[in-house]
Amino acid sequence: MLVVLMIYSIVVVLALAVPLAVLVGRERVQRFGENRAAAATFFAELSSREDESGVPRLRESVQRYHSLYGEGLAIVDRGGVVRASAGIDVDRPDVQEAVSGALRNQRGDVPSSLTPWAQSEVLVAAPVGGGTQVDGAVVIDASTDAARRDVAVAWVVIGAGALLILVSVAVIAAALSRWVVRPLTALSSRVQSFGDKFHAELPAEEAQRPESTEYVGPPEVRELSGAFDAMADDVEAATAAQRRLVADTAHALRNPLAALRIRLDVLGMRVPESASEAHLKTTLEVDRLSTVVEDLLVLAAAETPAGARTTGCDARAAILSRVEFWSTTLTVAGMSYSLAVADDVPRAALPEDDMIRILDALLSNVTKYAGAGSAVEIGCRGGDGQVLVWVADTGRGVPTSELPKVVDRFYRAPGVGGEGTGLGLSIVHALTERAGGSLQVSAGVPSGLRVELAVPAVLS
Structure with missing residues (x-):
């Protein structure tokens, strides 16, 4: 019973904890993506406003972002020439792929969810300009360390909470299962002790227990079922022994009663008038006992299970x-x-x-x-x-x-x-x-x- 309760509790806790952990990862990566997309959009707008004379200011802003957040950033024009960069190798294949996508007016996508073991960096790209005119691209080499750390902390909290719930459930389940199973165990012990006492009083050839049946279910219930089956066999054996005793006793009494009846009939021919009434009462009492014996024999036969199937009667x-x-x-x-x-x-x-x-x-x-x-x-x-x-x-x-x-x-x-x-x-x-x-x-x-x-x- 404890195993069943614990399996059920684990399934329920996992059904609640796993979706919650996934939801936390999605929520955190959504905030991460929104922040980096806002930063990329800011630099895209800044780049579209600055001409060649404003490139030093653009480079200064890029360098300040890299120093503040520790993330690489690059801004390129429509020809792929770098206008400003800091902390990122523009020649990397993945960076070039992100730039190409942005020049095609495509924004880079962040993962849909985040786990503590996800990749440490994600490229976020945004086009410079809009509509049909793309003047360049912005690529941010965003670090996921903080987001992954937040997700890991949240998962640890969720795991600790789930573990605490399981421990509490285990304590309650153990107390509940003991409360439920204790009477079953006591009842099984009493039934087994009854069967042992019964078999101890039987002859050796009748004391053999039948082969036990394999049951399916909790151990306590299987044990109780086996004990009850054994008790049922013992009761059936006791009933059969009782029927045999009644039949044997009645059969043993029938002949002496018949002989006694004959002796009373013979004695009746010599009984004086003064004792005739006592003789008659004795004869009637013997007849009544004979009738009881005959009825007991019939009852014992009637209570014996039927043998071959009968063809019935009219x-x-x-x-x-x-x-x-x-x-x-x-x-x-x-x-x-x-x-x-x-x-x-x-x-x-x-x-x-x-x-x-x-x-x-x-x-x-x-x-x-x-x-x-x-x-x-x-x-x-x-x-x-x-x-x-x-x-x-x-x-x-x-x-x-x-x-x-x-x-x-x-x-x-x-x-x-x-x-x-x-x-x-x-x-x-x-x-x-x-x-x-x-x-x-x-x-x-x-x-x-x-x-x-x-x-x-x-x-x-």
């Missing part, structure tokens, strides 16, 4: 089949039901077994909790590349504040009677998300509960 056929299966249970529970199944429902992108588990869990919840006299609607339709499946009832429902919690494990709404493990909607939620879909639980109209899931459709 949601309409699955709904008709499961409603027929549950119709007797719904009738016995005192509920009426209706179907709202469209004819052109596309195939849903989830296995048929998962669709059956979802429908069984939803219809089981309805028969347990909706209550007698409730009306149940089971439906599905296609749209926008999805298959929508819903089960809605007009039963007691769930308080609005409790709706976001109904998909949590082992959650049961307050005041809800009946048997249940609190895992039914958790299983539905996990199976739906594994298929790439979404689950929405909302209050029914006018009462009750509506559970709607949207899964991708299989595109033919």
